[in-house]
Every structure is written in structure tokens, then in C-alpha cells.
Amino acid sequence: MMGEILDERSEKVLLAVIKSYIENPDPVGSRYVTKKYDFHYSPATIRNIMADLEDLGFLSQPHTSAGRVPTDKAYRYYVENIIDEKKDYNELLETLYNKIRSGAEDMDTLLDETSRTLSSISKYLGLAVSPGPEGSVLRKIEFVPYKDDRIAVVILTDEGVIRHKIIKNELALNPSELSRISNYLNKEYKGYTIKQIREHLAEELRRDKAMYDNMINRSLSLCREALYTYGSQIFITGLSQMLDLPEFSDIERIKRISKTIENKRAIITLIDRIMDSEGVQVIIGTENPVSDMKELSVIVSTYKEKGRPSGVIGIIGPKRMDYSTVISLVDSASRILTKLFEEGG
Amino acid sequence: MMGEILDERSEKVLLAVIKSYIENPDPVGSRYVTKKYDFHYSPATIRNIMADLEDLGFLSQPHTSAGRVPTDKAYRYYVENIIDEKKDYNELLETLYNKIRSGAEDMDTLLDETSRTLSSISKYLGLAVSPGPEGSVLRKIEFVPYKDDRIAVVILTDEGVIRHKIIKNELALNPSELSRISNYLNKEYKGYTIKQIREHLAEELRRDKAMYDNMINRSLSLCREALYTYGSQIFITGLSQMLDLPEFSDIERIKRISKTIENKRAIITLIDRIMDSEGVQVIIGTENPVSDMKELSVIVSTYKEKGRPSGVIGIIGPKRMDYSTVISLVDSASRILTKLFEEGG
DNA sequence: TATTAGCACTCTCATGTGAGGAGTGCTAAT
DNA sequence: ATTAGCACTCCTCACATGAGAGTGCTAATA
Known part of the structure; x- marks a missing residue:
């Protein structure tokens, strides 16, 4: 996206705030940053840096005299510039693999299972969309x-x-x-x-x-x-699990989320954008065209069938999300699925 | 069930409490009963009757000096002895009918639609379970x-x-x-x-x-x-809608409900009991063997395919439910579905 | 010049208090 | 058998208060 680059020190602070916030959704204070990530700067210095980051739109304050919270822009920066570690999801791979190998499961069941697997590993919502009628004339x-x-x-x-x-x-x-x-x-x-x-x-x-x-x-x-x-089914699973996250202690938010899940139309709108591009897509909060989903992040990837992208799998969760893990997870899952279909599953 | 019979006056009071509570989930006071349903008794008399009903297990108090709330036993009594009015759901009938007539919808889609219809009419959760592999050896x-x-x-x-x-x-x-x-x-x-x-x-x-x-x-x-x-699918729809009811303003309750919905095993347990008997079944709160569902009521009926009960449709909602409406609704829907399958849909 | 200590200020949140209100149970009168 | 009257209980809500966390700014420091 925009190629904004922060100097190393600011980036470090930003990273610290994001990490802390992902771990625990409380506004992050300057003192906390210095202590937990032992910078050799005083809270006052960190405060200055944080104020700068706020000016740049990476952080925001819920109210004066609260700590800072990462903005969508911060998460975007994090995803684009900072993430590198790739987790290994071989275990997942194997499980899925066995599943399709060992029996005559139909595709719907497989996608449902994929969705459940994604959800149970990530603790967020698992998403799987079956192929549409791509090829017919x-x-x-x-x-x-x-x-x-x-x-x-x-x-x-x-x-x-x-x-x-x-x-x-x-x-x-x-x-x-x-x-x-x-x-x-x-x-x-x-x-x-x-x-x-x-x-x-x-x-x-x-x-x-x-x-x-x-x-x-x-x-x-x-x-x-x-x-x-026409012809494609949408599997979304894991709501009850996700509700355990502290950010979903707000009733209204829960209602919005469950509405989103039931609103297949919204999902379709989203999927449509995804299908055009390859690889894992990350859609953070307000980047999402669907208004109901502006407080959520979506990590998705297409899987291929007969060589062409046909359906989508992914994860829907709060913006405060462990992006590196989830991205690897979705990536692995889509590759495995593609592989399964290649072998004529 | 138990053939306990109340005298007419008590029954009238009980009915009033239930009706009032179904309309609005606030504990019902003696004064309110006299006013709203103009009994020619004073609040004091009603209080005595209500105290008796409490002793008999039909009413309970959230705390001293609150009004009364119907117990499961009260709802059961209501369903067994009081309900009579049958609502007419011809419109629903027609809609469903057209749906299957006009195209080659597969059964899953039809059941999904049935579930959605039930949910959107009742404002509670719609439930539909596809036939199992009944006939195979x-x-x-x-x-x-x-x-x-x-x-x-x-x-x-x-x-x-x-x-x-x-x-x-x-x-x-x-x-x-x-x-x-x-x-x-x-x-x-x-x-x-x-x-x-x-x-x-x-x-x-x-x-x-x-x-x-x-x-x-x-x-x-x-x-x-x-x-x-094996082979049967479960469709439950309408969560977001149901969350608008005032009794679901409690987060923990919402979590339990959404867990229930995802817990197919629980549903199966339930369905199994239903399949043995014909007609509309009403399971109220603690009557439900599934512990997750003890704060809900379930109204279900089987539908027949090739003459034998094969699947189940119904509604899951709060105990405080408009039973007469919902029972008619489920009854109509199951008859229609049966009819559709008879005609070889 | 960059960093830091100090401090006044702001805002939230938990806690406590007290008035108001709804509804009961009991007793005595009808 | 019914009802009026009344004391009592318990909940709810509004309001005040204080502690705590974190900030921004200024002035001192390396």
C-alpha cells in the first residue's frame, strides 16, 4: 500500500504497543512499554515517540490520559513490514490430508471440517466457501x-x-x-x-x-x-469460542458479529474481491468494504481446483489478532486444500 | 404428564401471569394482574392465590418483594391445559410450496430455507434436520x-x-x-x-x-x-435475530446459546427422543435432557418421507415463548414438508 | 540537542450512600 | 371469604467521592 517507513526506534515502539495490545486488549502506557520491553529510554521519551506515532495515525487514545491503542494503519504496517516468522502447520496438514484420504467425504463436509479446523486452531471464526459454478457456460x-x-x-x-x-x-x-x-x-x-x-x-x-x-x-x-x-455454500464456524475473547464482552458487538455471520450476502461481496488475487489476503477493519465487518479483520486465501482459483478459505477475527500465526495458518491450509484437489480428491 | 388440575380461578391467575410474562419478561405483581386483566378481586386476594400457586410450584419469585415469574411447570400446564387457538399459517405453506415446486432445489437447500422461514416468522431459532440413512442396511x-x-x-x-x-x-x-x-x-x-x-x-x-x-x-x-x-445435516438459523430479545442481554447466556447451536451432538441427542413419537413435541427448559438447553424451550415435529418419520424441524427459543403460535407454526410446517415429499419433491 | 525528572491535570472506574419504588406478607376489619 | 392498611424487604438508580493510571508540558540535565 503506502510505502511509509518509520525509523527504527519508532518502529520498535510501535511493535511493542501492538504486541502488548494483541496479548491483552488494554490501552498501552509509556511506562509499561519501557518496563516490559526494556528500552533504555525513560517513559517520557517513549511518550514523545508515541505522540509522534499518534500524529502519524498509527496510534490512538480512547480518551485523554489513557494509554495508546493501535489503529488499523498500525496493523497494516505491522503486517506489511514487520511480520516474518512463519509458523509450521504440518500437523494441520496431516490431519486434513488423512481426512480426505480415508474416505469418500464430499466436498461440503471437507470444507466444513476445514472451517472448523481453522477455527479451533486460531480461536477465531473459520471460513470456507465452496466453489461456485465457475466453469459452466x-x-x-x-x-x-x-x-x-x-x-x-x-x-x-x-x-x-x-x-x-x-x-x-x-x-x-x-x-x-x-x-x-x-x-x-x-x-x-x-x-x-x-x-x-x-x-x-x-x-x-x-x-x-x-x-x-x-x-x-x-x-x-x-x-x-x-x-x-448459485451453487456455493458458505461455512462459518466457531462463534462461541470467539466470544470468549475479552473484546466481545459487549452485547451490541456480539449482535453485530452474529448478524455478519448470517449475512451471506456480505460474505459474497467480500469473496468477490478476493477471487481476483492470489495468495493470502489480509483485510484489516475499515479496509473492509462490508460495513458490518469494519471492526473485524479477515485473513483469506483462495484454493485452486483444476488449476484455477475456485473457492476461498480463511479466518475472521478481531482486529487485535495474532496476524503472523493466522497468516501462516491460512496459507498452509489453502495450499493443502489445493494439493488435495490436484490429486483428485 | 402429571394430571394436576387447578381450580378455575387459580388457572385464570396463572394464565394472566404467564401471558403478561410472555409479553414482557418482568416479574408480575398482584396489582398489575388485577388491573390489566380486570379481575373482580383485589390485589390482596390475588396475592393469596399467587402464594398458593407458588407453593404448588407454578410460580417463583426472583427475590422477596418482587413479582412472580412462571416456572417450567407453569409453562407445561399452560401448554397442556390452556392452549387452544390454532393460528393459520397458510401463507407460510404457500411460500414453501412454491419454493419446492418452482425449481430443482435439493433437499438441503429446502431444509435450510425451512429453518430460515421458521426463524423469521417466530423470531426464534429455526431448526431443521435432514433425514438420516434410515432405510439402508x-x-x-x-x-x-x-x-x-x-x-x-x-x-x-x-x-x-x-x-x-x-x-x-x-x-x-x-x-x-x-x-x-x-x-x-x-x-x-x-x-x-x-x-x-x-x-x-x-x-x-x-x-x-x-x-x-x-x-x-x-x-x-x-x-x-x-x-x-452419518448423513444428516443440521440447520440452525436466526441467532442474531433472537439476540434482540431482552432475556438475551446477558453475555454468559449468549455464550451458552451459541455453544448449544454449535454442539451438534446435543441436538442429535435431542432429535433421537423426538423421532419415536408423532406430532408436535414441546420440551420446556429443564425437561430437556441436554444440560446446555435447560434455559430454552424446544418445539419440534417430525416430517415424513415415504411414509415414515425421517427428519425433524422446529424452533428453539426462550422458555418465555408464545407457545400457541409457535406450536401451530411448527405443526403446519411439518405437515407441508411431509406433503411435499409425498408428491415426490 | 536529545533525554529525562517532575508535576499538574484529566479521565476512568470502583465503591459507597441514600432516596424512591415496587411488591410482598400479615393482621385486622368488613 | 375478601379486602384495606401498613410495615417491611429488596432492588435500582443517581450521585458523589477517591484512588489510580497515564498524559502533556516545562525545566533541568548530560
Whole structure:
């Protein structure tokens, strides 16, 4: 991202604050930093440095006369510049491996297990999304007005499969608008694979970002969702475990989190961004486009099937997160999954 | 259950307390009862009646000088003796009906939708369990010690299907014990359908209830679980919605609930009892064998597939629940589902 | 010039107190 | 059998108070 670089001493202090805060979510004071990480500077000096870091946007104070807390920017800096240690998750690898080897588990079960494994190792939420209908070719798509505020999306593919999906008509599109969208899609995209269409739609959406509430743009969103949801399942596990973390002692926050989990639409939105890039992605707090998730961090990676990225696994947790561990974990898991699918699991 | 009958006046007071408490979870005082439900008695008289009801175990006081709160026994009495009104859920019926009619939804999606529907109508948790492998015939079953504290259960059926399932070895059975159990099951049950075996195991378990921590008994539990979990999926939805209820403003309670939801084992235990009987079942608070669910009520019903009960749908919510509505709702839903399957959905 | 000691200041949080209110149980009157 | 009256209990909430932690600033120090 932005290539801001701190001098060594500031970085050290920043690191100390982050580490301390990750260990224990209390605002970190200057005295504490000097003692715990024995700097050969006095608290006063540290205070000055911390004040500078605050000016730069790396730290913030919950209130005057409290210690400092890392900002999203701090975590980002941490992830980009400081993390290096790679943990070894061979054990995880083996467990998963055995699981698929030893029986005829279907993919859903496998992904569910993956999600549970990720969650139980990390103590955060495990996430796994099954592959969408990537490869199939669109023959016809139709949006049919349905009961109340819902739309039935009917998709015909070249495999002769008819699939349908009921989605909420949150944009309140009327029948003629719907049929206009159907026509547009059929004209434009017939004969392309779902994947190609999705990518193209994403492209168009990006280009027209400015006109956010433009009708066309919003209906493209709709299509994208229709194409994605169709066929892919989302597994999120480990809520009760995560609630034990001290930052979730706030009821309202818990409600928001559980809403997020149930809101598949939000997850889809997120996944869509992920699919474009390779490797482990880290999305910290407000970097997340989904408003419900701005107090969480998401670490995800795609896994490949038949050589192309097809689904996503990852972890959702608090921003105050042991990033180095979790990144290694997600990375290992996605590699293993890819490997399993290569061997024709 | 117990055929205790209250005189009309007491019953009326009890009903008033329950109704008031269901509407609003504050302890109900004598004055409030007289006013709101205009009895032609004074608060003092009501107080006497309430004191009697407390002696009988129908009401309880959070503390001296608070109003009264219904006990589980009160809800039970309410459900058995007072409820009569049947609400009409034709609308629900229609929605569900259209859903399965209009497309090639698989059963999992349908059950997921059912669960969501139940939850969104009731504002509580929706529950749906897919059919187990009722009809298939056991050819061979094997328990294999697995990593750490886990056991792999491998089941071969006459359809030539191999299925396996990893379960936790919570009873800490050692390999020789496991193989003893395998042998027992193979000898005893080879050639029977899974359903028959499950029923028989349930029978044995009931008979030996006294010896609860008897090894044999506990391993039978294990088998039963292995046979159930295999193939059936559990859908529970609507947590975030339910958290809006005032009784869930307690963090610890929320944690317990979310643990319950994730604990499929507990649900299975519960389902097993349900499968034996027909019609809507109401399990109130401490009546629930699952300890995690003693502060909740469960309203469930089986649905039939090919004429025999195969899966379960229902609602999980607080004890303070609008039982009459919810019972009608679950009843309708299960009938509809049964009908759908009859028509070969 | 960079660092540090000292100090006044701010804000939170835990604790205690006391008024107000709701509801009870009991007794005596109806 | 019912009810009015009343003393009593217990909870809740608002408010004050003090301790504690941490800051920013200034002036002294190396």
C-alpha cells in the first residue's frame, strides 16, 4: 500500500504497543512499554515517540490520559513490514490430508471440517466457501419477480442444468427493469462461462465505482450476487469460542458479529474481491468494504481446483489478532486444500 | 404428564401471569394482574392465590418483594391445559410450496430455507434436520482409533456405499474396547436397517437407564450418535435475530446459546427422543435432557418421507415463548414438508 | 540537542450512600 | 371469604467521592 517507513526506534515502539495490545486488549502506557520491553529510554521519551506515532495515525487514545491503542494503519504496517516468522502447520496438514484420504467425504463436509479446523486452531471464526459454478457456460438467465420483495433468478447452463435461486429485491427493481436486466445479460454474456461473466461484471463495477447509486451499477451487483450464490455454500464456524475473547464482552458487538455471520450476502461481496488475487489476503477493519465487518479483520486465501482459483478459505477475527500465526495458518491450509484437489480428491 | 388440575380461578391467575410474562419478561405483581386483566378481586386476594400457586410450584419469585415469574411447570400446564387457538399459517405453506415446486432445489437447500422461514416468522431459532440413512442396511461397521481423542466410524451399507465420520472419543475408549464394540454391533445388527438398529439401541438405552455410566451403555450412546450423524445435516438459523430479545442481554447466556447451536451432538441427542413419537413435541427448559438447553424451550415435529418419520424441524427459543403460535407454526410446517415429499419433491 | 525528572491535570472506574419504588406478607376489619 | 392498611424487604438508580493510571508540558540535565 503506502510505502511509509518509520525509523527504527519508532518502529520498535510501535511493535511493542501492538504486541502488548494483541496479548491483552488494554490501552498501552509509556511506562509499561519501557518496563516490559526494556528500552533504555525513560517513559517520557517513549511518550514523545508515541505522540509522534499518534500524529502519524498509527496510534490512538480512547480518551485523554489513557494509554495508546493501535489503529488499523498500525496493523497494516505491522503486517506489511514487520511480520516474518512463519509458523509450521504440518500437523494441520496431516490431519486434513488423512481426512480426505480415508474416505469418500464430499466436498461440503471437507470444507466444513476445514472451517472448523481453522477455527479451533486460531480461536477465531473459520471460513470456507465452496466453489461456485465457475466453469459452466451461460445459456440463459432470467429474473422473475417473486413473492413480496423477492426475485427468482433462473439460470440455464450448457450442461442443461437449470438452477434457481431466490434473492431479495433490495433495490426495489420493478418488473420492466428486471426484464431489461435479463435482456442485457443474455445479449451480452450468452456463451461465456460464469467465471468470465463474473470477472467482467466486477470490471464494470470497478470502472463505474463513482456512480455508486446508479441503477445500472446496482443491478450489476445483483447479477453478480445471483451468479455467485448459485451453487456455493458458505461455512462459518466457531462463534462461541470467539466470544470468549475479552473484546466481545459487549452485547451490541456480539449482535453485530452474529448478524455478519448470517449475512451471506456480505460474505459474497467480500469473496468477490478476493477471487481476483492470489495468495493470502489480509483485510484489516475499515479496509473492509462490508460495513458490518469494519471492526473485524479477515485473513483469506483462495484454493485452486483444476488449476484455477475456485473457492476461498480463511479466518475472521478481531482486529487485535495474532496476524503472523493466522497468516501462516491460512496459507498452509489453502495450499493443502489445493494439493488435495490436484490429486483428485 | 402429571394430571394436576387447578381450580378455575387459580388457572385464570396463572394464565394472566404467564401471558403478561410472555409479553414482557418482568416479574408480575398482584396489582398489575388485577388491573390489566380486570379481575373482580383485589390485589390482596390475588396475592393469596399467587402464594398458593407458588407453593404448588407454578410460580417463583426472583427475590422477596418482587413479582412472580412462571416456572417450567407453569409453562407445561399452560401448554397442556390452556392452549387452544390454532393460528393459520397458510401463507407460510404457500411460500414453501412454491419454493419446492418452482425449481430443482435439493433437499438441503429446502431444509435450510425451512429453518430460515421458521426463524423469521417466530423470531426464534429455526431448526431443521435432514433425514438420516434410515432405510439402508448395515453390512459392516468399524470404529477406528484416530488422531488424538477422535474415532473414525466407517460404515458400509448394502448400497455399497462407504461413509465415514469422525467423532470425538469423549468416553476415552481404548482400541480394544472399540473393537469389542465393533464386533458386538456387527454380530448383533448386520442385515438390519439403520433405522431398526437405532430404534433397538434406543430401546436398550432406555432399559438400562439406571446404569448411566455403565461402559456398555455409554458405548451404545456412541453408536447411536455415529449412526445418526452419518448423513444428516443440521440447520440452525436466526441467532442474531433472537439476540434482540431482552432475556438475551446477558453475555454468559449468549455464550451458552451459541455453544448449544454449535454442539451438534446435543441436538442429535435431542432429535433421537423426538423421532419415536408423532406430532408436535414441546420440551420446556429443564425437561430437556441436554444440560446446555435447560434455559430454552424446544418445539419440534417430525416430517415424513415415504411414509415414515425421517427428519425433524422446529424452533428453539426462550422458555418465555408464545407457545400457541409457535406450536401451530411448527405443526403446519411439518405437515407441508411431509406433503411435499409425498408428491415426490 | 536529545533525554529525562517532575508535576499538574484529566479521565476512568470502583465503591459507597441514600432516596424512591415496587411488591410482598400479615393482621385486622368488613 | 375478601379486602384495606401498613410495615417491611429488596432492588435500582443517581450521585458523589477517591484512588489510580497515564498524559502533556516545562525545566533541568548530560
